[in-house]
Amino acid sequence: MDWLNILNLTGGELIGAYTAAYVLCALGLAMHFGFTGLLNFGQAAFAALGAYGYAIATLSFGWNMWGSVAFGLLCSAAFAVVLGIPTLRLRADYLAIVTIAAAQALRFAFATSAYDEVTGGANGLSQFGEDFYNYNPIPEGRYPLGALEFSEKELWIRIVGWSLVAIAALVMLLLTRSPWGRVLKGIREDEDAARALGKNVFAYKIQSLVIGGSIASLGGMVFVMSSQTNQPQTWGTNFTFMIWTILLLGGAATILGPVVGGMTFFALLMFTQSIMEGLVTMGWLPFLDIAQVGQIRFLLVGLVLMLLVIFRPQGIFGNKKELQFNG
C-alpha cells in the first residue's frame, strides 16, 4: 500500500476547495442552529442560491464577479426573508420540515426544463468563472505544496475559499461575542423568555437566518467555482446532511468547530477510502471491488459519527454543558 500517497490525498482534502465550501455552509448553520436554535434542514438551498445567483448573473446578465457575488447574496437573503416570515413563528420542529421541503422545491425549480435558458435545466450551468479567474494574480504553472501539486487555478480557488472561511469565522466571532449574539443565545434557550425581556425575537431570527444563509451562499459559490459547473443534483438533501454532520462533529455552538469538523470529515473520508482501496488491490477484501469502496466509506464514517453523537454530543470543540445534540 502506498502510504505516502494516502497521506498526500488525505492532506489534500484538509485544504481542498470543496472542504472550504462545506466549512462555510457549516459556519452558516452554526449561526442558525448552534447560536439561534433554528433547526434549518434546508442549508443546501442557501448554497444553491449563491451558486445559481452567481452563475445566472454572470451568464444571463453579463455581470462581473462583484455584481454576481452581490446578486447571489441578494437571492439568498431574499429567500431567507421569504422563508422566514411564515415559518419563524412556528415551533422548531415545524421549521425543520418547512426548510427541507423548501430546499427540495427550489432544487426542482432549478432542474425543471421550463427555465432552461436561465438555469440550464437538469444539466445546470458551466463556464461562469472567467472573471473570477481573471483576478488570479498567480502566474500560470504547477506549484508544489509538500508532495501535492496545484495548478494556478487550483491554488487561487483554495486561497480565496479559505480566506472566506477566515473572514466568515471572524465575523461570526465578533457577532456571537457581542450583546447581539447574547440575545440569539437567549432566543435559543427560550424565546418566550426573550420576548418577556423586550427582545424582538422575530427580527433577530430573520437576521440570523439571513447572515447564516449568506455565509452558506458564499460556500455555494466556492463549491461551483472550483470546477465551474453548477448542477441541480448537487444541492440535494445529502448536501444538507453532510453539513449537519460537519457541524455536529465539530461542535454546534462554536466557531472553530465547523472549521475543524469539516477538515476532519473530509480527511477521514479520503483516508478510509484510500486505505480500503489499497486493501482491495492487495486482495485482502475479496468481497469488495474498487467501485463499492466509495459507498462503504460513507457507511464507516456514518458509524463513527453515530458513536460521536452518542459519546460526544457536543462535538470536538463544544462545551458539553453549553450545547448538546438535543439543543
Next chain:
Amino acid sequence: MANQISVGEPAPGCKKVDPILVASNVTRQFGGLTAVNVEHLEIPRGQITALIGPNGAGKTTMFNLLTGFDKPNTGEWDFDGHKLAGVASYKVARLGMIRTFQLTKALSLLTVLDNMRLGDQKNPGEGFLASFLRPSWKRHEAKITAKADELLKRFKLDAKREDYAAALSGGQRKLLEMARALMSDPKLVMLDEPMAGVNPALTQSLLEHIKGLKESGTTVLFVEHDMHMVRHISDWVIVMAEGKVVAEGPPAEVMKNPAVIDAYLGAHANSDLGDVTIGDAKEGN
C-alpha cells in the same frame, strides 16, 4: 370601610385612585370555554396587588393577555397611558411591563450573569451593526454588568455569577428570573406564582424583595396560591373565579368575603394556611 386605594367602596371592578393598568371587557375563549371574561379591572399604581383564585380561574390567561403573549377575543386595556390591545409582547415589555412565568424560564445554557445582562433593554450592542463596534457598547456593557452584580448580590446569587443557569436550583431560578426582570427598571412587575417550588428558607427573602420593589416605586402584580404570602405582603387582592373578577379589596376584608370563601378558601378560611401544621390538618379530619 374606607381605604386609600379604591374610589369608594371596594367592589369587583371598582375604580382606583391612581391606576397604572385599566382593562375593560377582556374576554378570551378557548373553543367553547370562556377562560377570561373580565368586565373591568384596574391595578393600583405603586402597590402590591395579589391576583388569587382557584385553579382554572383564568389568572395566568389574564397575565398572558395583558402582556401580549395571548390575544383576547375582545377587550382593550391601557397601561400607563399606552393602549396595549394587540401590541406585541416584546413591545409591552419595552413599555415597562415585565412578567415572569409560572414555569420558570431561566435561560439554562447562558451564565447567570448573561441572563441578567439580557434583562437590560437599552444595550446598543444588541443592534446588528453596532455589535461589530465594540467601543460603541463597551461602556454600557460595563454599566449593566455592575447593575447586574448589585442585583445578584441582593438576591444572594452573586456566588453563582459565572455558572450556567442550568446549574441553579428551582428556587434560585425563580430568584434569577425575578432579578432579571428588574434589570430594565420596570414600572410594573407581573410575577406568576413567585413562591411555587421555593423552599421556606428562601420564601422570607423573596417576600422582602417584593416589598423592596414597592419601596423603590415599582408596582407589583402577582398570582399566588400561598395565602400566607398574600396576607402578608399584598395591599390589594383581586379574586378571580371562572374567568371573572368576583371580589376585590384589602386582604383582610377579601378573606372575609363569603363569595371568596365559597370560591376559594373553603374550610381553612379562618386559619393562616402558612401556620397549619400537618398535625393540625390530621386532627381536622
